[in-house]
Amino acid sequence: MKTEFIDIADAMATGVLMLTQSLDIQYMNASAEILFGSSIRRMEGKPYQRLLKEDILGWVLEKSVDTREVQSLRELHFTTSHDGIVIADIVVSPMLIDGELDAVLIELYRIDQQLRITQEETLLSQLQTTQSLVRGMAHEIKNPLGGLRGAAQLLETELPSPELREYTSIIISEADRLQVLVDRMSGSQSPTIQEDINIHEVLERVRKLVSVDIPSKVNIRFDYDPSIPEMRADKDKLIQIVLNMVVNALKAVGNEGEVIFKTRVIRRFLMNQKIHRLVLKLQIIDNGVGIPEEIKDKVFFPMVSGSADGTGLGLSIAQSLANAHDGLIEFQSTPGDTRFTLLLPIQAQE
Known part of the structure; x- marks a missing residue:
């Protein structure tokens, strides 16, 4: 395998696998090694199914070998020991010399990372929106809640009967419970101690x-x-x-x-x-x-x-x-x- 090809492939962010005519692993670039958590030294000569077990990929590989044409596969979900579930677009290219099949090239374009970034931005946007909303609502609730509790305490001192004071005790305890709930909704305001x-x-x-x-x-x-x-x-x-x-x-x-x-x-x-x-x-x-x-x-x-x-x-x-x-x-x-x-x-x- 030419040194120039290896140097170029190792510099690519795209995962690259090269298979032999019998679909055994011949080469992996650095990005593919990181993706699968394994080295070419361990994988060389092993069937490609050691890394990619999905049946539909086998069908695409066979079609590319039979037709000698480039085949593509969108949003293939597969599992790696390193990253767990990965989503990638895959391009399979037969490499021909004088019209004869010499090798099969697999290129893996990860799209799950972009999906994760989009999801992360959504989560952070949700967090900022809800924090602002909840803290504003909590502030509006706290003032009348404090007045309600204070009025119940004053009323309790004026009531002659223990039976009537039991009702004000309920009001005070429920106001305290609501205060705890509002504080929890607001989130912890204490500084982070590193x-x-x-x-x-x-x-x-x-x-x-x-x-x-x-x-x-x-x-x-x-x-x-x-x-x-x-x-x-x-x-x-x-x-x-x-x-x-x-x-x-x-x-x-x-x-x-x-x-x-x-x-x-x-x-x-x-x-x-x-x-x-x-x-x-x-x-x-x-x-x-x-x-x-x-x-x-x-x-x-x-x-x-x-x-x-x-x-x-x-x-x-x-x-x-x-x-x-x-x-x-x-x-x-x-x-x-x-x-x-x-x-x-x-x-x-x-």
């Missing part, structure tokens, strides 16, 4: 908090990357973020199912319109019922919940806290496989 933390210690704390009420047939499993370095974050707020994600997962599985705590590191990741050298990818995965289609677009809005007994504030607050750390929460959900992903930049320790 300290060096180990993310797995945070997850272990959350596990202990929820383990008391877990049904016997619900299993919590761990899939950790032990190489993740310590990071700068507010430990209490990070616990609150993860706890909200885990509680939702436990509600989704009910009395029987599995919840997985998974951690990975992503390198050179674009988030919030900035390239981060290292990003924590923390996933809470459950095999529960999934998120109803009708609320998927507004799952991070306040007062939106898929649970009959939920307040719909947990994910809204978690998203606000993640944003305060320059991070983001994303999700994918189908019945039997729901993944909430917390993405946080890993800042160097001071």
Whole structure:
């Protein structure tokens, strides 16, 4: 294989695979190695199905080989050990020498990253809109609520009978409960306290908090990357973020199912319109019922919940806290496989 071709292919952002006539892997460029999390040294001579198992791709390859024509495939979904589910447009080109098939070239143009950026922009726009709306509404509620509670306290001192004072006590307690609800809707206003933390210690704390009420047939499993370095974050707020994600997962599985705590590191990741050298990818995965289609677009809005007994504030607050750390929460959900992903930049320790 010519050195010039290798140099050009390795400089491309597009993943490139070259297959032999028998459709075994002959070459992978650097982008393909990163995409699949494997090197050409390990994959050379192996059938292409070791990387791409999708039947429809096999059909496209066979058609390209038979007709000696370029074939394309739009929005192929496939799974990699490195990035999970990937969406790409694929172009298959037969390489001919004197009219005879010499090799088959596969080009993979990732489109899921652009889709993710679009989704991220939508989530951030939703967050800013809801925060502004909710905080304005909370301010308007607090003033008359304080007056209502104060009037009930004054009335309580004037009432002669304990039976009548019981009613004012109810008014005061319900006003206090509403005050707590308004504060939760507004989100935490306390400053972020940065300290060096180990993310797995945070997850272990959350596990202990929820383990008391877990049904016997619900299993919590761990899939950790032990190489993740310590990071700068507010430990209490990070616990609150993860706890909200885990509680939702436990509600989704009910009395029987599995919840997985998974951690990975992503390198050179674009988030919030900035390239981060290292990003924590923390996933809470459950095999529960999934998120109803009708609320998927507004799952991070306040007062939106898929649970009959939920307040719909947990994910809204978690998203606000993640944003305060320059991070983001994303999700994918189908019945039997729901993944909430917390993405946080890993800042160097001071």
